[in-house]
Amino acid sequence: MPDFKYNGKIYYNPVEFAMDQIGGTWKMPILWRLQKRIFRFSELRKDIPHISDKMLTTQLRELEADGFIHRKVYAVVPPKVEYSITEKGKRAVPIIETIRQYGLDLIAEAGIAL
Amino acid sequence: MPDFKYNGKIYYNPVEFAMDQIGGTWKMPILWRLQKRIFRFSELRKDIPHISDKMLTTQLRELEADGFIHRKVYAVVPPKVEYSITEKGKRAVPIIETIRQYGLDLIAEAGIAL
């Protein structure tokens, strides 16, 4: 597996590429929720603890640009915007579930109380 | 899933915890190699493109501290140090494989030439 480029950025391996698309602090929590139903911006903000407006906006925009979610704007005031998962986004869900379960295993193994 | 703490750091969900343990640019490439056989420090450095001495050292130390790998020092000059994977480390391998395969799928989907 040689290096490769995408959108001007160099990647060393497929894992790095995957993590660039769905990694970071907020992308999996967002996809995890949109897998279940459509959310409005403010619903996501309420449902995801600690996330700020700015982080929510930027992560939603990146997920949209990479084709994982769809953004639907209603021309009303105050604004209404709905976010839904795409087919590509749905394919990420089993990966997230795998990592999540592994995380739970590690937590149990480390004896962390929840 | 409430927040929880480990080694003074706060985590919001299991995915974040898992990625803190085996994520970052270098940990999976290292585990990926040690899964196959024992490596000396210099062998890893040669085998993993772009990694620097410093990054290799710090990532190996973190993986050791978290129980994923074992470090065996021979009291010779010049130094000889061997790294091997632990049982805990072996349990990470299927996760890495899953992410890797997903990354390959994304790369194909994006039409990236390798």
Next chain:
DNA sequence: GACCAAACTTACCAAAAAGTAAGTATAGAA
């Protein structure tokens, strides 16, 4: 006596990711 090897350590720097806080637009409600 200078040099070499392996596996580091140290000091410093740059880039990326994330966080904080404040501001914006606009229609309708009070």
Next chain:
DNA sequence: TTCTATACTTACTTTTTGGTAAGTTTGGTC
């Protein structure tokens, strides 16, 4: 006329992560 709601945007700062380059140790070799 002031306030409220929603979905942002902007500016700035902090934290985290990663990178570069040089130095260290020590016994043996040339």
